[in-house]
Amino acid sequence: MLLVLGATSLYPFAYALFISLFDWNWGRSMSFIGLANYTRLLGDVEFWLIMKNTLVFATSATAIELLLGLGIAVAVDRLRFGATLVRTLLLTPLMISGIIVALMSKVMLDSFLGIVNYLLGLIGVGPSTFYGTEATAMFTIVMVDTWWQTAFVFIILLAGLQSLAAEPREAARLDGASEWRIFRHITMPQLAPLLLTVLIIRSIDTLKVFDIVFGTTGGGPGLATEVAQTLAYRTAFAYLQIGRAMAVMVLFSILVLALCALYLRLGSERRD
Amino acid sequence: MQRHTRHVLAAVLPALGLVSTPAMAIDWQRFAGSEITVLIAEHPVANGIRELLPEFEEATGISVDVQAFAEDLYFDRMELALRATEGVADVYFLPMDSTAFTQWSAGLIQPLTPFLDDPELTAEDYGLGDFPAGFLAATQYPPGDADAEDYAIPVSFESYILFYNKEHVDAYLDGTVPATMPELIEAAATISEKSGGQVAGAVMRGIRSDTPIDTVTGIVYNAWGAEPTPLPYNVWFDGDWSKPRLTDPRIAAGLSHYAGMMKAGPPNILALDWPDASLLFQQGRAGFFIDASLFGPGFENPEESQVAGKTGYATLPPADAGGESFTGHWMWGLGIPANAAEPDAAWYFIQWMTSKSAEPRIGAMHGGAARLSTWDDAGYKAELNPDYVKVVQDSMRTSRSTVVFREGWAEYALAIVDAIHEIHGGATPEAATEALQARFLEMLNP
Numbered sequence: 001m002l003l004v005l006g007a008t009s010l011y012p013f014a015y016a017l018f019i020s021l022f023d024w025n026w027g028r029s030m031s032f033i034g035l036a037n038y039t040r041l042l043g044d045v046e047f048w049l050i051m052k053n054t055l056v057f058a059t060s061a062t063a064i065e066l067l068l069g070l071g072i073a074v075a076v077d078r079l080r081f082g083a084t085l086v087r088t089l090l091l092t093p094l095m096i097s098g099i100i101v102a103l104m105s106k107v108m109l110d111s112f113l114g115i116v117n118y119l120l121g122l123i124g125v126g127p128s129t130f131y132g133t134e135a136t137a138m139f140t141i142v143m144v145d146t147w148w149q150t151a152f153v154f155i156i157l158l159a160g161l162q163s164l165a166a167e168p169r170e171a172a173r174l175d176g177a178s179e180w181r182i183f184r185h186i187t188m189p190q191l192a193p194l195l196l197t198v199l200i201i202r203s204i205d206t207l208k209v210f211d212i213v214f215g216t217t218g219g220g221p222g223l224a225t226e227v228a229q230t231l232a233y234r235t236a237f238a239y240l241q242i243g244r245a246m247a248v249m250v251l252f253s254i255l256v257l258a259l260c261a262l263y264l265r266l267g268s269e270r271r272d
Numbered sequence: 273m274q275r276h277t278r279h280v281l282a283a284v285l286p287a288l289g290l291v292s293t294p295a296m297a298i299d300w301q302r303f304a305g306s307e308i309t310v311l312i313a314e315h316p317v318a319n320g321i322r323e324l325l326p327e328f329e330e331a332t333g334i335s336v337d338v339q340a341f342a343e344d345l346y347f348d349r350m351e352l353a354l355r356a357t358e359g360v361a362d363v364y365f366l367p368m369d370s371t372a373f374t375q376w377s378a379g380l381i382q383p384l385t386p387f388l389d390d391p392e393l394t395a396e397d398y399g400l401g402d403f404p405a406g407f408l409a410a411t412q413y414p415p416g417d418a419d420a421e422d423y424a425i426p427v428s429f430e431s432y433i434l435f436y437n438k439e440h441v442d443a444y445l446d447g448t449v450p451a452t453m454p455e456l457i458e459a460a461a462t463i464s465e466k467s468g469g470q471v472a473g474a475v476m477r478g479i480r481s482d483t484p485i486d487t488v489t490g491i492v493y494n495a496w497g498a499e500p501t502p503l504p505y506n507v508w509f510d511g512d513w514s515k516p517r518l519t520d521p522r523i524a525a526g527l528s529h530y531a532g533m534m535k536a537g538p539p540n541i542l543a544l545d546w547p548d549a550s551l552l553f554q555q556g557r558a559g560f561f562i563d564a565s566l567f568g569p570g571f572e573n574p575e576e577s578q579v580a581g582k583t584g585y586a587t588l589p590p591a592d593a594g595g596e597s598f599t600g601h602w603m604w605g606l607g608i609p610a611n612a613a614e615p616d617a618a619w620y621f622i623q624w625m626t627s628k629s630a631e632p633r634i635g636a637m638h639g640g641a642a643r644l645s646t647w648d649d650a651g652y653k654a655e656l657n658p659d660y661v662k663v664v665q666d667s668m669r670t671s672r673s674t675v676v677f678r679e680g681w682a683e684y685a686l687a688i689v690d691a692i693h694e695i696h697g698g699a700t701p702e703a704a705t706e707a708l709q710a711r712f713l714e715m716l717n718p
Contacts, residue, residue, distance in 0.1 A: 218481050
């Protein structure tokens with residue numbers, strides 16, 4: 001197990017760390033430059049703006065998806081009829097790959113050719129720019145990710161809800177507790193470990209967003225939607241600065257690891 | 273078939289007019305039995321190659337495997353193939369810009385000059401001089417060296433020209449095509465306004481990416497004028513890498529013209545890359561479009577285009593009244609990776625596909641033939657809109673390469689696009705170019 005982990009995780013990370021210490025254009029000569037790639041990145045205003053964008057996207061998308069997914073899961077859990085059909089329909093977005101979601105949304109939200117603006121036009125609204133302005137682009141990307149990934153949160157939490165013991169809730173009802181109090185004091189504490197797991201998975205997933213940004217705005221307008229992964233991709237494959245791209249990924253990995261450690265600490269404190 | 277027999281047939285059949293070969297001064301069967309792989313982007317050139325492939329294989333005995341990828345995928349695939357320990361491709365579709373320069377710097381491509389200089393490998397009538405010197409200069413390394421070698425043969429070129437929708441120009445501008453760049457920007461805004469937003473006055477590549485840089489460079493050349501812009505620095509540096517000259521008023525004007533066209537564009541102009549922009553024009557939803565001439569033949573295809581027969585062509589309107597039009601050009605070429613397993617057979621392939629007889633046939637599929645003689649070929653011209661042919665030929669008279677010989681130029685190109693976005697967002701051209709100058713200096717001295 002350790003060997004597999006080492007081969008698939010630790011070795012690539014160590015290799016990335018090693019490469020990040022070089023100036024390498026992906027050619028045959030590499031020059032050792034120590035921490036220069038890191039000092040350059042950490043002293044670059046754009047880098048910090050991009051990291052901020054990454055965090056804004058990740059926290060917004062994760063929060064909305066968790067709230068929405070939880071709400072839908074609770075609603076579907078209470079359905080007496082048609083739950084299977086609703087569940088299947090809600091899962092449909094998950095079957096589409098990220099880049100297809102990106103391209104579809106780009107066409108649908110186009111200000112001239114898109115169906116969304118056409119429909120908005122029928123009620124006298126628009127045309128809206130969606131991906132076209134700094135003010136709206138990030139929000140649009142968050143909404144598209146929400147449409148795509150809420151189903152993941154929903155299905156996990158629904159499974160969790162359906163596995164909870166019914167007796168405590170039934171006893172509380174007999175004692176006259178309101179549905180909100182039952183949810184707040186019985187359901188949520190039981191669901192908390194699962195919520196934490198979903199939170200960690202969605203946080204990591206949204207932090208490493210690439211396809212939706214790459215397929216829609218390319219990081220623009222300006223730097224409004226540039227995120228860590230698109231920066232690393234651009235640095236590696238457009239600028240051919242492999243060492244610097246690796247430095248981006250090392251710093252990004254440290255951020256993700258720190259976040260995971262924080263979540264796990266919160267989880268263990270809660271258990272204590 | 274015995275190799276000897278094939279040699280005899282190779283000599284006899286063309287003489288009888290049964291097989292057309294570009295030239296017979298060399299032994300085209302010399303590498304018969306070889307198998308080569310051609311790595312290429314899905315592009316009209318790829319279609320042309322596929323069409324001519326049976327003739328090539330029959331005449332040379334070389335088997336060809338064409339591996340084509342969508343352009344987005346192609347770039348990554350190309351970079352990986354060049355770096356593979358064992359050769360993945362023998363011939364590849366090579367962007368004749370800083371990408372090729374970076375590949376040369378990294379030792380990833382082979383010089384073609386040794387093949388070109390070898391009379392046993394290159395037909396006497398191949399005619400390298402038929403390609404404009406300015407085209408070939410884009411991949412001659414070391415740059416500026418008297419002994420510089422050729423690393424690619426151009427297979428398609430694009431100059432940056434103005435496309436306009438004749439119906440919209442008639443409806444909203446009384447049929448008058450603007451004569452200067454400021455007039456063009458004003459006219460584009462007029463179309464947006466008069467159409468009530470139903471038609472975009474202009475479409476441009478507006479997305480944050482380095483891909484608009486060649487179109488941008490063409491428009492900057494137009495504002496720059498006749499003053500030479502020598503390589504490797506091109507227009508952006510004053511003869512030295514430590515001297516960027518982004519604050520030059522002519523560069524500020526060029527960037528401002530690009531931003532001005534974007535302002536007359538659709539509300540989501542900042543999300544448009546070239547497929548989106550060209551599609552909007554092709555669907556008849558835009559008045560003007562400045563971009564690669566290669567889009568022209570597609571606009572004239574009635575099966576795909578709403579503007580077939582309704583598209584007008586013009587060289588870039590001069591920056592000032594009474595001035596001259598200038599533009600830039602960019603090219604795809606064919607090259608041989610350093611790790612190619614069959615470089616000799618690969619050269620035969622390149623030579624054949626870029627020969628005087630093959631180029632008009634492939635060129636007719638994209639309208640960007642690189643040989644001067646092809647533009648005099650009646651068969652080639654017959655496939656294209658005459659106005660398109662005239663405008664492209666006119667543009668070639670003042671066109672300069674958009675290439676900059678600098679590794680990692682894409683990062684600088686992106687900074688230039690950012691400056692255009694700043695101007696589009698309301699910054700003055702002077703302020704945006706001053707910030708751009710500072711950004712360049714920062715990148716040059718990290």
